[in-house]
Amino acid sequence: MDIEKLNILFISRFPRLISILVAGVGMSIAGVIMQQISNNKFVSPTTSATIDSAKLGALFSTIFFVQVGILGKMLISFIFSILGTFIFMKIMKKIKVKDNIFIPLIGITLGGVIGAVTDFIGYRFNLIQNMTSFLQGNFSGVIRGNYELILLSIPLLVISGLYASKFTVIGMGENISTNLGVNFERTLNIGVVIVSIISSLVVITVGSIPFVGLIIPNIVSIRNGDNLKNNIWEIGILGGIFLLTCDIIGRLIIYPYEIPINLIVGVIGSFVFLYLIFRGEK
Structure with missing residues (x-):
């Protein structure tokens, strides 16, 4: 080889392959954490306004903090992401109807409002075209030197594995968590922080990738049950394989051109999401 x-x-x-696998593992594990702490199978970074908030933070940093660098942009995106996620969690606590479908619809609505604000700011500062290309999930621009930030997800994934049992416990409710000796609020906050950081890292590095954190945990749960400690690494591996498969499909459909991976994941994910909804109703 020359x-x-x-x-x-x-x-x-290699950078593209690594970033795809890390993003797939990270988003799928972030999704299952959100499902555990919210006790809802249809909640994920996509349906809890986490991704939309991270995108707003990324745009905000691009406009108002030009000199901060990529790490600074990630921190700003993380701040917006965690704020959006906590707002969703607060709304979820206030709602008396805990229907499995209604809760994620609230998150999608909140995400739509945040997305509309993002688009408005983009139009206001004449950045809508740049924003679309920057925040669209796409691995074609990943090269050595601009993907390493996503590797910060790896320590968070290890922490997620260590907290897997506690995330399962807090999904049972605050009273049961307290009786079992698990600090509900602290574990909840740790879960939200992990999800927000991973989402921010993915958005800043490769853009928005929908549905991975929603469909992969549900597929594994259907087969193996809901024990997160037993499932978490299988969920991560399957998420990485799924995202890699979608990337290959996107590169083959109109070869030698490439379809952004968020479109492929979005199409597949939306069909799987509908299947899961109808399956839940049955």
């Missing part, structure tokens, strides 16, 4: 091919391999191919 030097040019080696450069392509290490500068472009």
Whole structure:
């Protein structure tokens, strides 16, 4: 293998593969954490306004904090992401109707409002075209030097594994958690922080990727049950494989051109989401 091919391999191919796998593992585990702490199978970063808030934070940092660098943009995106997620959690606590479908609809509505604010700001500052290309889930621009930030997700995934049993317990409610010796509020906050950071890292590095955190945990749960400690790494591995498969499909459909991965994931994810809803009703 000559030097040019080696450069392509290490500068472009390996970084892309690593970022796809880390993003897939991260978003799927973030999704199952959200489902556990909200005790709802249809809640995920996509349906809890987490991703939309992270996108708003990314745009905000691009406009008002030009000099902060990519790490600073991630921190600002994280702040917006965690605020949006906590707002969703507060709304969820206030709602008396705990229907499995109604709760994620609230999150989708909140995300729609935040998305509308993001679009308005983009139009106001004439950044809508740049914003669309920047925040659209796409791995085509991933090369060595601009993907390493997403690797910060790996320690968070390890922490998620250590807290898996506690996340399962708090999904049973505050009273049961207290009786079992688990600090409900602290564990809840840790879960929200992990989900928000992972979502921010993915949005800043490769853009928005929908539905991975929704469909993968449900697929594993249907087969293995709801024990997060037993399922968490299988969920992560399946999420990475799923995202890699979607990336390959996106590169083959109109080869040599490429369809952004968020479109492929969105189409597949929406059909699976509808299937899960109808399956739940039955």
